[in-house]
Amino acid sequence: MTLAIKASGLAKAYGDVIALNGIDIEVEQGTVLGLLGPNGSGKTTTVRILATLLQADSGSASVGGFDVATQPDEVRSVIGLTGQYAAVDEYLTGRENLELFGRLFHLSKFDAAKRATELLDRFDLSDAADRGIKGYSGGMRRRLDLAASLIGRPNVLFLDEPTTGLDPRSRQGMWAVIEDLISEGTTVLLTTQYLEEADQLANRIVVLDHDRIEIVCESAQDVARAASLIQEFGSAPATSEEVVKTVLLPVAGGSTAIVNIVRKLDENKIAIADIALRRPTLDDVFLSLTGHATEADEAISAPAKGRRGRKARS
């Protein structure tokens, strides 16, 4: 098996806020991995690290066999990146944008022009090719942005929320284009907040969300007090269930948080029956993405497109 993307223990913090806490990713050559998670779960941070735009605090990663920290130039020559915002120059035309990026990819003038025309045709932008981007619709901008990321015929493509903010029709259009790329064997790392999108495009889905610590108190009276005492260690508000004497606290730094929580509760004479670190499950993520549980929703029960076989949800 050949890995196009391999990352282990990637961590990144912005000041006190932990954006990413030791994530491992492996993507096989020619497959599509969907990174699914709510806002703030570290999807974009992961992509930015893998695309050499950001340095991880710890951990290591390689893309296309090149180390992202020590061989950024080599990584950049094999990747394409489409971010959440159309990364093109508003004042230039579609063709001028693609030619500019082609030249910066060190294609010759002739090749850059040829490649631009090819891509404009392919993404159905030929008619708008010589108009300024300012007049493009949201869907057209995204298609141009995707075209721009394909200039160098990348082996590995990062799609960071490629359809966020698009209307359903443009989204369908983007999906069709992305499916085409996938069928040509491009390795894709896709981040999305839409379960449906991950389901449609990805071979495998990795769920990205913060861990949770589950604390079961000895006594139901302690539950509310425990929840407020440990809140300072959490990354989101704690939820408590007095009936089952349980407090659930989302955390970013799992193991250190456990130690702190145990100490804090002990200092305050709150007896604990059980404490455990829970990795997020698809159900948890689905709940935080949609606000309701999985079984009621049509998206998860939508028939998976069988084309690319099994979908492992880890």
Next chain:
Amino acid sequence: MSTLTSQPTKESTAPRPRFGWLITDSISVSRRHLLKITRVPESLFFALIQPVMFVLLFAFVFGGAIDVGPGGAQSYREYLIPGILAQTVMFAVAGITVGITEDASKGIMDRFRSLPMRPGAVLTGHTLASLLQNILVIGILSVTGLAVGWRIHNGFSDAALAYLMFASFAYAITWVGAWIGLHMPNSEVAGTAGLAWIFPFTFASNIFTPVATMPTWLQPFVLWNPVSCLALAARKLFGNPTPLLGDSFPERYPVQLSFAYCFLLLAIFAPLAVRAFKTRNK
């Protein structure tokens, strides 16, 4: 599983002549900015209108009140134009500060940084485009000056040296603007902060009024101010009036000092800006 085979890559695996690519990448980036000027001609129009207005206002409104020696109003107009040229070069810096901040806050900077281009080229390309715009403005301003009575008295080679000096200074000082732009949170702040430091350097100088008219405590700053040096050097080279305060170093060697300032600005701020660019958002 831990051995990764590298994928066959395309044209980009050719050996990299790094410096050669810095040049071609810079040209590509500056072409982008020049295209932008043609798409928004208003920006160039107003970049031109402002100094021309200054020329007309000072030549015909304020000029009569400022004494630069014998010759009256005609003499002041000859004094004024090199000063306005220096001012124009300074004010142009605010434009690049805003431009860089705008780019940096948009996705296009990520696109540039995910390409195998030389990272420094994003800045060298931008500063080069700004230099070309500056040269155009300086040319048009010189013609305006000639129309209101400014003259070049000292022959071709001195005049050419003066224009080379303006171009060098214009290029060097844009790096200060680029460096500031890389530290601004958004283009609104960049618009004000990018101008704030320019005002004292531009107006606490000899560009509109002779140093002798200013308070003694301010005079050393004005004398050593790069903008004053630039204006004084240009006046000497063009053969325009140069009312001097005494025989301090900056008044004796303004041309040498101006070029030294260009070199210093470039040597300090170009590496600083490139470093700020590479580490921004990391």
